[in-house]
Amino acid sequence: MWLQDESCTPYIIQTWGSLSHQLTLASIKEKIQQMGVSLHAWESRHFGNINSQLVKAREQLQKIQSLPSTDENNKASKIIEQKIHTLMKREETMWHQRSRVNWIKDGDKNTNFFHRIANGRQKRNSIDHIKCDDGTIVEDEHEVANVLTKYFSSLFTSTTDLNLARAIDALDPMVTDEDNELLNEPFTEMEIVVALKQMHPSKSPGPDDAIHHSQSVFVPGRLITDNALLAYEIFHAMKINTAKKRGTFALKLDMSKAYDHVEWNFLEHILLKIGFKHYLVSLIMRCASTVSYSVITNGIPGPIFFPTRGLRQGDPLSPYLFILRQAKLFHSLYGAEMGGFIHVAKICKRAPTVSHLFFADDSMIFGRANEGEITTIKSIISDYSAASGKIVNFEKSEINFSKGVQSNMAETLASCLGVKYVDKHQIYLGLPATTERNKKAFFSRLWIE
16 A cells, blocks of 8 residues: 555655664664554554545535536535545555455555455454463463463473484585575575565565476476376385285374474584584574564564564575474484485386485375384484474374385384374375376366365
8 A cells, every 4th residue: 555655665765864874783683673664654644534524525525516516616626526536546546455355456546445355354353362381261361362471481391402413414515615605695686676676475586497307396397296296106005015024114293383393403414414514604693583473362472472483484595494404304204215225215126216206295105014114214204204303193194105115014113203104195285195986077177276
C-alpha cells in the first residue's frame, strides 16, 4: 500500500541516507529498526485511519449530492468520489495483505472477503489456554505467553557438547583458493541487484559452483520429483529381489525440527573444514546468528530472547546452510561405502549406486540387510545427530526390506535401529511410495502435479 504513494520511495531514500553510515551488522540492524519506526510515523501522518476517512468522505459526498446540481457542486462531488476511490483502493490493499490470500489478482474488489479471512485467521490463532509438559492447564494470558516464550527459548538453545573435530573428520576440502579469492572480493552494486531480483518468498537465489553432482534441489533443471521417481525404481527393485544373502533395506528417517536444531558451532566447523576462509565464515555466521525472537501471543509481542542455534525460515541463505549441514551425513555414508562397510542400492548391474536420498525432513538411506551394515548406519546417524543438533525421531522412522529377507531377520534389524518395521513405505515426499497398476497414468499425473 505504501509503495502506491509517490512520496514513499523518496521518503525512504531520504530517511535511510540520514541515518548512520557505518557498515557493521549491528549498525545496519539498528538502522533497519529506526527505519521501521520512521515509516510507521510516516504512515500515521500520511494515511491516517482509512476507515474513518472513508466514513467522513461518504458523509461529505452524501451532503453535496443533496444540494442543487451546479457546476461547482458537480466538480466537488467528482473530487470526493475520486478520494473515496483512492481510499477504497488503499483499504482493499491493506486487507489483502493482512489476509495473506495470494491467489486473487490485484484490483479485485473483495475487501469484505479479505476482512473475513484476516479476522477468521486471527480467531483461529487466538490462544485462550495451553497445556504444559507436566499436564497442568494455564489460562492466564500472561502465563500462556511465558510458557510459549520459555518453550521456544529452550528450542533455540544449543545443547551439544560433542567433540566437533571428530564429528567433521569425514569432510574433505571443496573450496579452492581461486574460489576464496573470488568470494572475498568486495560486493558490487550489480551483484546485490541481481541477488535481490532472484529472491522469491519460497525460493532461494541462483546457485554458485559448489554443487555436488548428486544434489537435486535448489539447482535449475533438477526437481524434487527426481528423488521421488528414483525412489520408485529402488522400491520396485526391492519388491522383486528374492535374494536372501544379499537382501537390501530402505530406512526412512524422520528428522524433527530440521531448521530449528541447526547447531551454529557445527555449521561453522563445516564451513572451515570444506575450505572457506575465516573472513567469509565469520560473515556467514554473523548473518545466521544475529537474530532475536519474540513470541506473539494473541497479537501481543512477548519479551525478546536471543537464540544460540537454528536457521531462520524464509532467509535466502538458510537452504544453502542447511544443505552444507547435510554434507556431514553424506560424506560419512560415502566414506562407509568406499571403505566397504556398507553396500548401497543398485537396481541392476549397470545402474548407478544410490546410498541415500535427502530432502529436508525426509531422508532415505539404503544398504544391505545384515547386522554389520545396520550397526554402521546407526553409528553414523548417532554421531551426526549429536553434533549437528538434527534429532532423529525414531518412533516415526521406519524400515522395510527386499522380498528375500526373512521376517524374523527383518524384525531383529529393525529392533537394532529402534525403528518400525513395515512391509512397504506408504508416503515419500508427500507422494505414494508405490505405483498403481497403470504406471503410465500414475506417472503422467505425477508429472502434471
